[in-house]
Amino acid sequence: MAVISTNNQRAAFSPNDPLLPWLYTIKKGLDDLYADPSQHQSVALHKLVFDCITTFKNNPQYQNDIRFLRVWFIYMDCIGDFDSVFKEIEVLRICLKKSALYETCATLLEAKGQLIDAHEIYLMGITRNAEPIESLKKAHSLFLERMSNIVKKCSIHQNVNGDMRNIGNNRVDPWSASTTKDVLQKILPRLVKYDGYHFSSRNYPGKVALSALQNSSRNKIIKIGGRDYQIKGCAGQGGFAQVFKAYVNSDPDEIQAPPFPWEFYMYRQLDQRLPNEERSRFGSAQKMHHYSDYSILVCDYLSHGSLQDAINSYVVVGQFMEEVSCIYYTIEMLHILETLHGAGIIHGDFKPDNLLIRNASKDLTVDPEDFCRSRGPWQDQGLCLVDWGRGIDLSLFPAETEFMGDCRTSGFRCVEMQEDKPWKFQVDTYGLCVIVHVMLHNKYMEIEKTASSDGGYYHLPRLPFKSSVKFTTI
Template identity: 55%
Template sequence: MAIVNGDTAGESNSAADPLLPWLMEIRNSAEDVYSGKNSGEDLDKLLHDCISTCKEDARYRNDLRFLKIWFLYLEGSEDFERVYREIEENEICIGHSLLYEWFAIFLEVKGLWRRAHFVYQTGLSRKAEPFERLKEAHSLFLQRISKRTKIDGDDAQAAHFETGFVNPWETSILKDLILKIKPQLVKYDGYHASNKVFPGKANLTTLLKSSKIKIIDIGGRKYQIKGCAGQGGFAQVFKAYIDGNPDEVVALKVQKPPFPWEFHMYRQLDCRIPENQRSSFGLAQRMHVYLDYSVLVCNYLSHGTLQDVINSYRVVGKSMEEVLCMYYTIEMLYMLETLHSVGIIHGDFKPDNLLVRYPPQNLTETGFHEKTGPWSNKGLCLVDWGRGIDLSLFPSTTEFNGDCRTSGFRCMEMKEDKPWKFQVDTYGLCVIVHMMLHNDYMKTEKKQSLDGGHINLPITSFKRYWNVDLWKELFTKLLNRETCEDDTETLRNLRKSMEEYVCSDPKLMNKLNELLAKQRISLCSS
């Protein structure tokens, strides 16, 4: 890459343009490297000093000469991803297509094709100018990759790039997305970032093992730890009282390394979900991000999870009654209908991420369809947004190819190495419904359809006295989506069919109220 044009003196003078002397010195040092006069260490130091001196100067934020200096430094760095993150963080030419073209070409040469593809997509989503030039560069990139993969006999890899698949959970992709949203992230209400490690005496991830420290200070508030509410591969969730007050209970999600993405998802839910439905998707009060940990403070619900409800039937060798299954299915359909309609995918839709909420009074047919009255504050609450996908950050044509690797919840497309989008959520819904109906995870098989083709359906048969048509319609439509297009209409129609069935007989509503009351007494007293 030609970093410095030899004819820079006529552009400006050093007094008006402090970058000019740096450019001249860098050019001379680069010529010495290319001619073999020195090893390049002096050039690296010179580039570093220039960047450190000028990166805060707003005059050079959109200066292509300064971008070239960054890239010369990047090319000589072993940790080129860190350098590129700095370019993004300092917003150097982020509106210019050359930023994305140059870095994508650099990655392509290194064989990092998927990463290069995402860089192009990022530039396109930002409408970087000249936009048509960037589109053409991306198109030529796809053609090159297609030829290379076909020469190697890898048609699947070629198809991957031609259709623009992305793994939304890949570490490098998430890092890029967090960089992309950082200007927005730091402005969110309740977001507190520190450039230091967690200052408390306790090791947060081993908090429960400590017999002494049960109160921790985070952001000026004291939290009294009352127990562990959940644990995953990277995070622990603690039940805590604020300032020792049992009436102010929160959930503290402690994660190492720090992970601010989940807080972004919660704030996007605040912005996009209608107010009358917002409480169904979990509420985050604040997040504290340190160099070593992040602590997410959320509202705490004490009634257990849908997994607990399923287990309460399993331990006594029974299955959940059909009307209760249908009640929770309606709730989940409504959740996904709402989420997908505003461009959000949960990505980890399973029963232990669905908290149970009980109505303050008996449910009646009134308000059932509109979710008003007692219906507005009942049912389920979807939490754990660490795998959430914000579709607004991707081009509208993007489809995904990552594997959730959660046993029992890998959608058909993941199993068959096909692209997916909303299916990751709807498959999870089908698995949960199957668990409620049959007390077991779902296994599927291909069965012949009426048109002579084949469709995916659960292996386990439906009981004759169930409303077989409704259940079969749900599994047929959600397990056999041929495209990654918006599924909200399908979800809405399935939900309305079940709502009409539940409301068709007052005995069903009475039975539902009895079951919920019995369930509440059983689970909340255990």
């Protein structure tokens, strides 16, 4: 079905408002595209919007018309080039005194992870006293609240205006606002090309608000990317998002919100860098729908709980995990970190909540000569590391980079974080040590500094029994 009507059809509308028939035709084109998101419909809509802008962009009648501004936003979405379209809007002075220009552009930049740029767009509109100014100031205030929440969750130490925290020449806070902005802008060209990534500058169009989804949302149906998801309940709260269990075509998935494209990028890096036989130990993402107000990450659902659940099952009955289980899970974690760090990736939030249990569906047999190379069902058995919101891709930093910054996860702050020293892989390996301690003793590891015979110091765990074994951070 064609979405472009003829000039004669447009002429049939009011001569006092020649833009109006174009608006009706564009609306029809959008409806057709939603119903049939084919390349043909997309190209037709793109041409229609471009022709509309070309026809009216120099017409003073529409210079301050919000309806014409919305056509520019559709055009911006069609070509995917925010900077050039915004510059043209400014040159033509399209709605420069309308707060809708700055609110919408800032929302689009926020969705792309360009937080500082979004902040500057808000300030630009406020400086120009765009109307209604109260609406713009309220939107800016809500934006700052969202950034404040991200700061708290990500352990960011600066406000949205802050510069990257550089300490010396090669030390960086990987979770600071400006570092996050820089790496998101660096990965964006790759991100948009990944299979399963779907971006829209529009708000989430579903009838059920994602922000309203709670434990009481069981069996609600939400539509994402043309598919219906039946919510089965809230599966948990991650560092950056709520996680919901949902069914689509009888397959359980997890859905995450609000916008945060970084985790999807990390999953695709794992796809590219890890051997196929190791991939099942690190979680996977089928797709991501990135809207201006939400992002939804669709992942496979593992139904056997986390390592934390397994530990708690012993704690509640006053028992300790069997040593053979502790040994098995420790071997799994060592193997996971060896594989991960060898691929140039740091997890950054290594704790038992983020290690899901994988159970093989078939009987397991052990090769007594070579347990570590056991094949068959053993590939489906073990642990799966998830929640990559704090993941660090070392390829985005110079090889000599060391990191500063605090994960703010109680009980899992490595020694270097506690003493405000640079760290790298220690953030993960310390987490492993804490997990082993919890499995053995049902309590988090506490450390104390002890002088050694060579004049240095050991960091020793305060064990609940006498021990002559000395530990040091890796």
